Amino acid sequence: METLKNIFNFYKEGFNNLSGVGKKLWLIIFIKLFVMFAILKIFFFQDFLSSKADTPQEKANYVIDKLTNF
Amino acid sequence: MGNIDFSLVDWSRAQFALTAMYHWIFVPLTLGLSFILAIMESIYVKTGNPEWKDTTKFWMTIFGINFAIGVATGIILEFEFGTNWSNYSWFVGDIFGAPLAIEGIMAFFMESTFIAVMFFGWNKVSKKFHLVSTWLVAIGSNLSALWILVANGWMQLPGGTKFNPDTARNEMIDFWSVLFSPVAINKFLHTVTSAYVLAAIVVIGISAYYLLKSKHSLFAKKSIVVAAVFGLISSLYLITTGDGSAKQVAKYQPMKLAVMEGLYEGSEGAPLQAIGVLVDAPTDKNPNQKEVKMNIALPGGLSFLSFGDFNAFVPGINDLLYGNSKYGIEPYQDKIAKGKLAIDALRNYRLAKKAGNEDEAKQHLAVLNANYKYFGYGFYSGRSEQELVPDVPLVFYAFHIMVGLGSYFVVFFILMLFLTMKNKIQDNRIILILAVLTLPLAFVAQQAGWIVAEVGRQPWVIQNLMPTIAAVSQISSTNVMITFGLFLLVFTALLIAELKIIFAQIKKGPEAHSGNN
Numbered sequence: 001m002e003t004l005k006n007i008f009n010f011y012k013e014g015f016n017n018l019s020g021v022g023k024k025l026w027l028i029i030f031i032k033l034f035v036m037f038a039i040l041k042i043f044f045f046q047d048f049l050s051s052k053a054d055t056p057q058e059k060a061n062y063v064i065d066k067l068t069n070f
Numbered sequence: 071m072g073n074i075d076f077s078l079v080d081w082s083r084a085q086f087a088l089t090a091m092y093h094w095i096f097v098p099l100t101l102g103l104s105f106i107l108a109i110m111e112s113i114y115v116k117t118g119n120p121e122w123k124d125t126t127k128f129w130m131t132i133f134g135i136n137f138a139i140g141v142a143t144g145i146i147l148e149f150e151f152g153t154n155w156s157n158y159s160w161f162v163g164d165i166f167g168a169p170l171a172i173e174g175i176m177a178f179f180m181e182s183t184f185i186a187v188m189f190f191g192w193n194k195v196s197k198k199f200h201l202v203s204t205w206l207v208a209i210g211s212n213l214s215a216l217w218i219l220v221a222n223g224w225m226q227l228p229g230g231t232k233f234n235p236d237t238a239r240n241e242m243i244d245f246w247s248v249l250f251s252p253v254a255i256n257k258f259l260h261t262v263t264s265a266y267v268l269a270a271i272v273v274i275g276i277s278a279y280y281l282l283k284s285k286h287s288l289f290a291k292k293s294i295v296v297a298a299v300f301g302l303i304s305s306l307y308l309i310t311t312g313d314g315s316a317k318q319v320a321k322y323q324p325m326k327l328a329v330m331e332g333l334y335e336g337s338e339g340a341p342l343q344a345i346g347v348l349v350d351a352p353t354d355k356n357p358n359q360k361e362v363k364m365n366i367a368l369p370g371g372l373s374f375l376s377f378g379d380f381n382a383f384v385p386g387i388n389d390l391l392y393g394n395s396k397y398g399i400e401p402y403q404d405k406i407a408k409g410k411l412a413i414d415a416l417r418n419y420r421l422a423k424k425a426g427n428e429d430e431a432k433q434h435l436a437v438l439n440a441n442y443k444y445f446g447y448g449f450y451s452g453r454s455e456q457e458l459v460p461d462v463p464l465v466f467y468a469f470h471i472m473v474g475l476g477s478y479f480v481v482f483f484i485l486m487l488f489l490t491m492k493n494k495i496q497d498n499r500i501i502l503i504l505a506v507l508t509l510p511l512a513f514v515a516q517q518a519g520w521i522v523a524e525v526g527r528q529p530w531v532i533q534n535l536m537p538t539i540a541a542v543s544q545i546s547s548t549n550v551m552i553t554f555g556l557f558l559l560v561f562t563a564l565l566i567a568e569l570k571i572i573f574a575q576i577k578k579g580p581e582a583h584s585g586n587n
Binding site: 044049066 | 142237238560575
């Protein structure tokens with residue numbers, strides 16, 4: 001328990017004492033992750049096969065159909 | 071075949087290339103700088119000299135900026151697999167899944183855990199624990215690269231797998247042969263050592279800038295010595311891994327080799343082009359043929375590079391396209407016919423299974439298995455074999471730029487090390503300017519290497535098994551164009567942000583890092 005508390009405090013102090021550039025970088029990371037997962041992934045990068053078939057076998061059938069009727 | 075949307079294929083390829091190439095701006099600096107940091111911190115721990123601590127901290131900040139900006143840019147490639155390349159993703163799912171899962175669990179976890187100790191742990195953990203953490207970040211980030219390159223290596227030389235006609239997936243039957251594929255191992259070593267070279271050049275370039283400004287001279291010279299030694303060792307090793315790559319390309323991807331050298335007619339004692347210009351030289355046999363003009367060539371050099379024998383036969387593009395019976399090279403049209411047999415056999419196998427005719431299914435399966443290694447060629451049935459030739463000028467020039475710059479970097483490191491050790495570097499402005507100008511060239515060499523490896527194996531996404539035209543999802547090319555534009559904006563913004571923050575840190579200099587966390 002003491003070890004976990006120390007680890008928690010280690011991270012807490014680290015984030016509390018971030019330099020200006022550190023804060024700026026974390027902001028960039030969060031914006032980037034938001035753009036990737038909340039915008040690009042949801043609106044532009046849906047799983048194509050899942051939109052065509054539900055089960056793994058249906059997906060396999062879809063791909064085989066595409067490959068063999070090229 | 072008539073309904074292929076080439077605009078979709080081309081835009082999907084362009085989008086993937088854009089994402090991968092932008093991602094590859096950040097990655098090599100992370101891979102190489104992590105080891106340079108670890109070496110510098112090792113010197114600090116060994117000597118106890120606080121100047122080495124300040125030096126380590128400065129480069130750690132540069133590392134942190136690059137890491138933060140670059141982290142997760144590779145995830146977009148995975149988005150693209152699922153959306154733009156769904157046939158491919160399904161076809162290889164199990165092969166990619168295992169290495170990438172290991173990468174995610176082991177390497178990335180190790181890297182991201184110890185990176186916190188690296189940045190937050192100064193004065194909070196012991197010197198030795200901090201040093202171990204820095205080394206583990208370096209090892210972790212390089213292990214991440216290993217698993218990605220294992221997956222890429224399988225695409226260049228599929229092995230250790232078996233195609234399942236019921237699931238349409240290549241299933242792993244031998245993990246170790248996937249992991250220890252000669253292409254994967256050599257690709258990993260060549261890629262990471264090139265990253266070390268790049269990082270060393272970045273350190274030298276920034277240090278040279280300080281010397282030009284007569285600022286932080288001691289810091290700059292210390293940095294140059296470490297980077298030049300590290301860079302020199304790496305660049306010499308890079309030559310040996312490059313030689314290994316050439317031999318593997320000659321063995322497993324002969325078309326890529328022929329295209330790299332602009333070699334149309336194969337020969338014994340084939341020359342190695344040192345420099346040259348490709349010009350159109352169409353023939354009746356090959357209307358797209360080109361010729362290397364204004365060249366300087368090493369006689370027998372390509373034969374030696376490929377097979378370790380100055381007299382060995384190296385096939386040219388025409389030998390591979392149209393066959394060469396003397397050397398037992400099958401023409402592409404024969405491979406296309408066999409690939410078509412494999413595709414038809416897969417279709418008929420499925421139909422027979424559906425009809426409950428097991429005996430007939432077995433017969434079709436036997437045909438499929440016998441011709442499976444040509445499977446991808448079947449998608450070119452009824453088309454010109456010319457479509458199976460990569461972009462010759464792009465690969466030819468990229469290869470020669472990569473090799474030329476790689477050779478220059480060896481001389482550059484020797485020169486920088488010599489002048490620094492003689493304590494003459496700060497007086498030589500021309501050399502210092504050269505060092506600053508060399509910095510972007512390291513990135514050019516990296517991108518050129520990527521072009522050789524990836525454009526050089528076109529049209530294959532999986533060598534001989536799946537071309538891009540079969541791998542792509544049937545989505546609207548307009549969608550791909552829109553996301554291409556979005557990525558261009560996002561990545562350019564990230565790059566500008568990185569450069570602005572790095573330039574600001576360089577302006578502050580290493581003294582800003584003394585005594586701070």
